Amino acid sequence: xxxxxxxxxxxxxxxxxxxxxxxxxxxxxxxxxxxxxxxxxxxxxxxxxxxxxxxxxxxxxxxxxxxxxxxxxxxxxxxxxxxxxxxxxxxxxxxxxxxxxxxxxxxxxxxxxxxxxxxxxxxxxxxxxxxxxxxxxxxxxxxxxxxxxxxxxxxxxxxxxxxxxxxxxxxxxxxxxxxxxxxxxxxxxxxxxxxxxxxxxxxxxxxxxxxxxxxxxxxxxxxxxxxxxxxxxxxxxxxxxxxxxxxxxxxxxxxxxxxxxxxxxxxxxxxxxxxxxxxxxxxxxxxxxxxxxxxxxxxxxxxxxxxxxxxxxxxxxxxxxxxxxxxxxxxxxxxxxxxxxxxxxxxxxxxxxxxxxxxxxxxxxxxxxxxxxxxxxxxxxxxxxxxxxxxxxxxxxxxxxxxxxxxxxxxxxxxxxxxxxxxx
Numbered sequence: 001x002x003x004x005x006x007x008x009x010x011x012x013x014x015x016x017x018x019x020x021x022x023x024x025x026x027x028x029x030x031x032x033x034x035x036x037x038x039x040x041x042x043x044x045x046x047x048x049x050x051x052x053x054x055x056x057x058x059x060x061x062x063x064x065x066x067x068x069x070x071x072x073x074x075x076x077x078x079x080x081x082x083x084x085x086x087x088x089x090x091x092x093x094x095x096x097x098x099x100x101x102x103x104x105x106x107x108x109x110x111x112x113x114x115x116x117x118x119x120x121x122x123x124x125x126x127x128x129x130x131x132x133x134x135x136x137x138x139x140x141x142x143x144x145x146x147x148x149x150x151x152x153x154x155x156x157x158x159x160x161x162x163x164x165x166x167x168x169x170x171x172x173x174x175x176x177x178x179x180x181x182x183x184x185x186x187x188x189x190x191x192x193x194x195x196x197x198x199x200x201x202x203x204x205x206x207x208x209x210x211x212x213x214x215x216x217x218x219x220x221x222x223x224x225x226x227x228x229x230x231x232x233x234x235x236x237x238x239x240x241x242x243x244x245x246x247x248x249x250x251x252x253x254x255x256x257x258x259x260x261x262x263x264x265x266x267x268x269x270x271x272x273x274x275x276x277x278x279x280x281x282x283x284x285x286x287x288x289x290x291x292x293x294x295x296x297x298x299x300x301x302x303x304x305x306x307x308x309x310x311x312x313x314x315x316x317x318x319x320x321x322x323x324x325x326x327x328x329x330x331x332x333x334x335x336x337x338x339x340x341x342x343x344x345x346x347x348x349x350x351x352x353x354x355x356x357x358x359x360x361x362x363x364x365x366x367x368x369x370x371x372x373x374x375x376x377x378x379x380x381x382x383x384x385x386x387x388x389x390x391x392x393x394x395x396x397x398x399x400x401x402x403x404x405x406x407x408x409x410x411x412x413x414x415x416x417x418x419x420x421x422x423x424x
Contacts, residue, residue: 001136003029004060005038006051006092008085009068017042020192020242021104022066023174025128031172032133038178041088048091055095062139063092064132066104067114075368075398076409082106082394086118101135103128108211109372111152113392125150126162126211127197129171164212168197168219173227176234190240190270191231195224195256199244201274203299204310204376205340205369205399208244216248221256225263232265239269246271246294250282257285268292275321276313283324293331293361296321300336301354302347309340310376315354322358334363339400339408341380348408352415363422367408368400 005026007019019040030036037058041047055063065088072079089100103124107114111125124131131149138145145151150162165171179191198213199206228239247253260267270293271286298318300306306314325332334355338348355363371381373393381387381399391397400408416422 001061001140002035002058003037003062003064003132003136004054004058004098005029005036005064005066006054006088007038007040007042007066007068008088009066010041010047010084017190017192017240018179019066019068020174020194021068021128022064023178024171025064025066025103025132026178027172027174028129029133029136032136034133034136047088051088051091052095055092060096060098062136063096063098063100064128065089065092065100065102065120067102067107067118068104070106070109070114070394071370071396073366073370073396075366075370075396075400078396078398080395082114082117089118089120099139101132103132105211108150109207110392110394111150112157113394115152115154117394119154121154123152125152125158127165127171130163130165164198164215164217166217168217169223173219173223176230179234179236190238191236192242193224193228193239193269194242195219195221196243196252201245201248201312202310202376204308204380205337205372206375207372210372210374212244218252221252221259224256225259225265228260228265228267229263232267237267239267241269241271244272245274247273247278247282250277250279254282254285257282257289257291260289261285265290270294272297273321273325274313275318276311278317278321278324280324283328283330287328287330291330293333294325295333295335296325296360297335300338300347301351305340305342305347305351308342309337318354319358322360326359331361332358334358334360336363336365337369338365338412339368339404341377341399341401343401343404345404345407345411348404348411352411356419361421363419365412365416365422365424367412367424368398368405371397371399 005022007022026036026038039054067085069081071081092100099121101122102120108125111123115123131151145159147160149160151159196216196218198216199208200214267290269290273294275296275298303314371378416424
C-alpha cells in the first residue's frame with residue numbers, strides 16, 4: 001500500500017514544531033512493508049498546491065492526516081483550528097479518491113465528533129503506530145476492520161477498543177530522512193522528543209490522560225540517546241522533551257541525563273518540570289546533560305487553588321523548584337491559569353505576587369480554562385450549568401468563575417503593562 005501522510009498543522013502556537021507523532025506512524029507503516037511519503041504543511045507551503053503535487057507524483061492508496069490542535073485555547077478570541085484540517089481534507093478529495101484517515105493528539109480527544117465534523121472516512125484514536133499498519137494490511141488484503149484498536153469508521157463508529165502499548169520501544173523512533181533540518185531555520189525551533197507517554201497526576205482540567213492514558217509508559221533511555229545521536233548527525237542540536245512530566249519518575253530522568261552525558265552529545269534542550277519533590281541531584285544532571293530551559297507547570301500561586309486543581313504540590317514546592325533550577329543557571333518559564341473553580345480576587349492577586357517573587361525569565365498567563373471531556377473541570381462546569389450534558393465540547397468552551405471575568409481582564413492587562421516578561 002502507498003500511504004501519503006500529511007501533517008495538517010500550519011500554526012506556530014508557542015513555537016514551530018515538527019510532526020513527531022505523524023513521523024512515528026509513518027515509520028511504523030514503512031517498517032511494515034508499505035511505501036510512504038510524509039508532507040509537512042508547516043514550513044510556509046502553499047497548502048493546495050503542495051497537496052496536488054504530492055498526490056500527482058505519489059498516487060497514494062490511502063491518505064493519513066494528523067490533527068494536532070483543535071483550537072488555540074484562548075478564551076477572549078478563540079480560533080477554531082479544525083477548519084484548517086477540513087480544508088486539507090477537501091483538497092485531498094479534489095485530487096484523489098483514496099480513503100482519508102485522521103489521527104493525532106487533537107483528534108484523539110474528540111474521536112467521534114471530530115470525525116463527523118471533518119468528514120474523513122476513518123479516524124484512529126490513540127497510538128497510530130499500532131493501528132495504522134494493520135489497517136493498511138486489511139485494506140491491501142480485503143480483510144474486515146473489526147477489532148482494530150481505536151479505529152472509528154464514519155457513520156459506523158468504533159471498531160475495537162483502543163489499547164496502550166506498555167513498552168514504547170516496540171514503536172521505532174522515526175529515521176532522519178523523514179525530517180529536514182533546512183526546512184526549520186527559525187532561531188526558536190526545538191526538535192520534539194518523546195520518551196514517555198501517559199500521566200497519572202489527573203489535574204482537574206488536563207486532557208493528557210484522555211490522549212495517552214494515566215499510566216506512564218517509557219522508551220528505554222538507551223534507545224532515546226541512540227536516536228538523539230542520529231539527530232545530531234543529521235544537523236539538529238536543540239531538543240524539546242515533550243513528555244508531560246520530565247522528572248517523573250525521577251530515576252528514569254536521571255538515567256537518561258547520565259546517558260546523554262556519557263554519549264558526549266553537544267546538545268541543548270528544554271522540558272516540562274513538575275514542581276513537586278524536586279531533587280537537586282537530578283537538576284544538576286539535567287544541567288550537565290544540556291538542559292537550558294524548563295517550563296514549570298504550577299498554574300497557580302495559591303495553595304487553595306492548587307488543591308482544587310488536584311496538584312500534588314504547594315507554594316513551598318514551587319519556590320524550591322524555582323530556586324534550585326535558577327541556581328544551576330536554567331531558564332524558567334511559569335504558567336498561570338486564572339479564573340478556575342474557587343478563584344476570587346484574593347487568590348488571583350496572591351498568585352500574581354507570588355509568581356512575581358520567583359523572578360522567572362518569562363510567565364505565560366491564561367484567563368479562563370478550556371473545558372475538555374472526561375475531566376473534573378467538565379463535571380464542575382456541568383453542575384454549574386456552564387455546559388450541558390449533551391455538549392461534546394469540540395467547539396471551544398471555557399470555564400471562568402461567574403462575576404470575575406471583567407475584573408480579571410482589567411487586572412491582568414494592567415499587570416502585564418508593568419511586567420514585560422509576562423505573556424497573555
